[in-house]
Amino acid sequence: xxxxxGHYALILALCLALVLSVVPLVGAARGNVVLMGLARPVARVxxxxxxxxxxxxxxxxxxxxxxxxxxxxxxxxxxxxAYRLAATWGSHEGSLLLWVLMLSIWMFAxxxxxxxxxxxxxxxxxxxxxxxxxxxxxxxxxxxxxFERLFPVPGEGNDLNPLLQDPGMVxxxxxxxxxxVGFSVAYAFAIAALLGGRLDATWARWxxxxxxxxxxxxxxxxxxxxxxxxxxxxxxxxWFWDPVENASFMPWLAGTALIHSLAVTEKRxxxxxxxxxxxxxxxxxxxxxTFLVRSGVLTSVHSFATDPRRGVFILIFLALVIGGSLxxxxxxxxxxxxxxxxxxxxxxxxxLANNVVLGVALAAVALGTLYPLVVDALGLNKLSVGAPYxxxxxxxxxxxxxILIGVGPxxxxxxxxxxxxxxxxxxxxxxxxxxxxxxxxxxxxxxxVLGLFLxxxxxxxxxxxxxxxxxxxxxxxLLNKFRANxxxxxxxxxxxxxxxxxxxxxxxxxxxxxxxxxxLQIGAxxxxxxxxxxxxxxxxxxxxxxxxxxxxxxxxxxxxAVAVLFPQKRKYLASGxxxxxxxxxxxLFRDLYVSLGEPIGQNAWxxxxxxxxxxxxxxxxxxxxxFGGLVALSDRRYRLRIRERRRLRGAASHAVGVPT
Amino acid sequence: MxxxxxxxxxxxxxxxxxxxxxxxxxxPSRVPSPLIDKPAPxxxxxxxKNPDRKxxxxxxxxxxxxxxxxxxxxxxCRAEHEVLVALAKSGAVPIVGLNWKDDRTAALAWxxxxxxxxxxxxxxxxxxxxxNYGVYGAPETFIIDKHGTxxxxxxxxxxxxxxxxxxxxxxxxxxx
Numbered sequence: 001x002x003x004x005x006g007h008y009a010l011i012l013a014l015c016l017a018l019v020l021s022v023v024p025l026v027g028a029a030r031g032n033v034v035l036m037g038l039a040r041p042v043a044r045v046x047x048x049x050x051x052x053x054x055x056x057x058x059x060x061x062x063x064x065x066x067x068x069x070x071x072x073x074x075x076x077x078x079x080x081x082a083y084r085l086a087a088t089w090g091s092h093e094g095s096l097l098l099w100v101l102m103l104s105i106w107m108f109a110x111x112x113x114x115x116x117x118x119x120x121x122x123x124x125x126x127x128x129x130x131x132x133x134x135x136x137x138x139x140x141x142x143x144x145x146x147f148e149r150l151f152p153v154p155g156e157g158n159d160l161n162p163l164l165q166d167p168g169m170v171x172x173x174x175x176x177x178x179x180x181v182g183f184s185v186a187y188a189f190a191i192a193a194l195l196g197g198r199l200d201a202t203w204a205r206w207x208x209x210x211x212x213x214x215x216x217x218x219x220x221x222x223x224x225x226x227x228x229x230x231x232x233x234x235x236x237x238x239w240f241w242d243p244v245e246n247a248s249f250m251p252w253l254a255g256t257a258l259i260h261s262l263a264v265t266e267k268r269x270x271x272x273x274x275x276x277x278x279x280x281x282x283x284x285x286x287x288x289x290t291f292l293v294r295s296g297v298l299t300s301v302h303s304f305a306t307d308p309r310r311g312v313f314i315l316i317f318l319a320l321v322i323g324g325s326l327x328x329x330x331x332x333x334x335x336x337x338x339x340x341x342x343x344x345x346x347x348x349x350x351x352l353a354n355n356v357v358l359g360v361a362l363a364a365v366a367l368g369t370l371y372p373l374v375v376d377a378l379g380l381n382k383l384s385v386g387a388p389y390x391x392x393x394x395x396x397x398x399x400x401x402x403i404l405i406g407v408g409p410x411x412x413x414x415x416x417x418x419x420x421x422x423x424x425x426x427x428x429x430x431x432x433x434x435x436x437x438x439x440x441x442x443x444x445x446x447x448x449v450l451g452l453f454l455x456x457x458x459x460x461x462x463x464x465x466x467x468x469x470x471x472x473x474x475x476x477x478l479l480n481k482f483r484a485n486x487x488x489x490x491x492x493x494x495x496x497x498x499x500x501x502x503x504x505x506x507x508x509x510x511x512x513x514x515x516x517x518x519x520l521q522i523g524a525x526x527x528x529x530x531x532x533x534x535x536x537x538x539x540x541x542x543x544x545x546x547x548x549x550x551x552x553x554x555x556x557x558x559x560x561a562v563a564v565l566f567p568q569k570r571k572y573l574a575s576g577x578x579x580x581x582x583x584x585x586x587x588l589f590r591d592l593y594v595s596l597g598e599p600i601g602q603n604a605w606x607x608x609x610x611x612x613x614x615x616x617x618x619x620x621x622x623x624x625x626x627f628g629g630l631v632a633l634s635d636r637r638y639r640l641r642i643r644e645r646r647r648l649r650g651a652a653s654h655a656v657g658v659p660t
Numbered sequence: 661m662x663x664x665x666x667x668x669x670x671x672x673x674x675x676x677x678x679x680x681x682x683x684x685x686x687x688p689s690r691v692p693s694p695l696i697d698k699p700a701p702x703x704x705x706x707x708x709k710n711p712d713r714k715x716x717x718x719x720x721x722x723x724x725x726x727x728x729x730x731x732x733x734x735x736x737c738r739a740e741h742e743v744l745v746a747l748a749k750s751g752a753v754p755i756v757g758l759n760w761k762d763d764r765t766a767a768l769a770w771x772x773x774x775x776x777x778x779x780x781x782x783x784x785x786x787x788x789x790x791x792n793y794g795v796y797g798a799p800e801t802f803i804i805d806k807h808g809t810x811x812x813x814x815x816x817x818x819x820x821x822x823x824x825x826x827x828x829x830x831x832x833x834x835x836x
Contacts, residue, residue: 326670
């Protein structure tokens with residue numbers, strides 16, 4: 001019964017999405033207030049219906065209703081509760097439902113935070129999102145119904161893919177999708193602006209907080225996925241340039257570029273058509289990512305068993321949505337005109353350079369991801385593009401972008417003098433070179449010096465800029481001075497500092513990590529990087545739905561115990577799959593990472609021992625970036641609007657004599 | 661000129677869609693053998709059952725035949741074995757085995773126990789012939805035509821379905 005209710009709710013949601021994608025647009029075109037006014041309530045009910053359907057599926061997982069095919073294929077009665085929840089989006093069908101749920105959450109958020117918007121803009125935005133929702137709901141109902149029943153009912157489920165049975169996997173997909181789908185808001189604003197023919201600074205002001213919010217989620221989502229691969233895959237790697245990773249990284253690059261170009265459009269009215277295009281591109285890449293993952297056109301560890309009908313459906317949908325948007329762009333954008341002029345050296349030109357670099361990096365990643373497909377489609381060859389290509393192309397491209405971080409924020413709008421910039425930054429330049437040399441003296445390598453230089457450069461310039469701005473405030477008291485600057489200013493620098501932390505993590509791990517594969521007899525020990533690893537023995541440990549063989553490895557340094565690590569080999573009962581769970585001792589300055597390979601003869605094992613200095617900084621940096629975005633979102637100008645509204649509403653209720 | 665600039669993204673996107681469309685019909689995990697439509701590498705190896713009798717690829721000229729790479733150590737070979745036995749019994753096509761990096765006693769015991777679908781197996785103890793054939797895992801099955809040219813390669817265990825839909829149609833076409 002419950003699954004049927006969920007299915008029914010989805011069908012109703014589709015009907016509402018259809019209404020939403022037509023009626024408000026007609027209303028906006030004719031200036032009909034009633035039709036436009038429908039957008040908000042319809043979007044809200046649409047959200048409740050999708051949320052209800054999602055709840056039904058989650059409930060079916062919770063109660064182990066194996067008569068639902070999706071549950072039977074992806075869950076098991078011995079699966080722990082948290083993973084049963086995660087299993088809701090662990091399958092193709094479930095992850096689509098999650099996608100639509102996220103979309104409807106963003107739509108709901110638009111209805112809540114859009115009171116200051118002109119009605120026609122709000123109506124168009126929600127209608128555009130409604131169109132996207134129609135596509136995905138149709139896709140789900142026609143080709144991948146999550147509520148499909150199974151008969152005869154199996155007594156036990158197949159279990160969730162053991163790779164996904166990890167705490168990181170509980171949070172990674174919702175965060176990632178929240179980010180992916182979040183770009184639909186900026187996209188919808190862009191399309192609404194194109195439709196309405198009002199491509200001015202206001203649409204940039206409206207879509208900025210939405211873009212930042214989506215970007216925060218995406219940043220967290222990607223970093224959780226990366227941390228997951230570090231913990232679960234047992235190779236100690238954190239990024240593999242896998243097609244699916246790239247699929248999530250490309251919207252991130254586009255989103256990052258969008259955040260920066262939106263600033264120019266809002267403040268100076270320049271880059272207007274470019275910013276609109278970026279907004280379309282960012283969301284298109286989210287859709288493309290969904291297509292790549294769901295259609296199986298690329299080989300990847302993330303590919304699901306696929307059905308060609310599904311690929312065809314998403315591709316047609318993709319062509320309609322993106323093709324339609326770009327057509328609209330080609331039609332409307334030429335009339336936008338150029339914004340204010342700026343000189344060669346100015347904040348605008350800095351941000352333009354940022355966009356160019358990010359755009360080229362995006363193109364490089366896209367090329368590497370799609371190249372095998374293109375070559376195969378032309379019948380030339382079969383090949384795969386691996387990490388060496390991406391490392392060789394991507395890292396050098398990032399260097400100018402990172403250098404710009406140190407200069408861009410202090411450059412004035414319109415025009416600036418080179419000499420003044422040089423005078424302001426020469427000390428920071430020398431200091432960061434010096435610091436890089438000092439800190440890399442123990443592990444000399446050019447990459448380490450370069451990476452540390454870039455990180456220190458960002459840190460020092462950010463600190464300097466904050467200090468200057470704080471000291472300039474003509475108020476007594478450090479705290480007052482500090483508070484006088486806007487939160488978006490601090491948010492920006494925090495995000496940049498996050499980038500610096502991230503670079504430190506990446507560079508130090510890359511240049512100074514120690515990786516050894518060794519054969520260890522039980523009772524024997526080996527010394528790696530000054531740490532002594534003693535293999536104390538193995539024992540059987542029962543898990544909820546697996547049986548594990550757990551090694552005990554005692555780590556000491558100079559005779560002092562440092563940690564005891566318990567790497568496991570898990571055999572999942574339902575699927576019989578064997579998983580390697582690394583034993584990791586996290587630390588601020590280094591991780592000790594041990595994973596069990598295969599047993600070699602009696603009492604001996606192949607053991608991987610890694611020492612990963614500063615690896616936590618990689619994800620720490622991502623979190624600081626996202627936190628910076630959050631701080632920027634809490635800026636006064638966004639809160640002011642809410643307060644103003646409250647005040648107005650309070651005044652209104654006084655006027656009619658309602659007690660408050 | 662100006663209009664061009666704004667339609668460029670659309671044009672670019674349409675090209676991408678065209679490739680994605682083509683990509684849908686391709687299977688990225690299928691790696692074709694470079695040896696397809698090339699002469700099968702010649703070999704002369706001792707027979708498994710009778711090491712004194714040399715088995716040579718030229719023995720089979722004039723016939724369409726299958727070369728099946730197997731080993732008693734290979735679990736998937738065990739899985740496809742029944743299919744091979746059934747195929748051999750049907751008499752549709754002669755199967756020559758390439759016993760890859762195997763121990764002779766173990767291999768013979770294996771055939772004894774599960775049945776012998778091969779007209780004969782060539783003992784490739786060192787694995788040199790398998791290298792010439794580009795074998796990177798067992799089982800693999802090559803379809804070789806009357807002129808000694810490799811026409812098709814099946815990677816992984818044969819299933820009744822694959823025999824029905826993949827192997828037999830090609831064999832029948834080559835027989836004509």
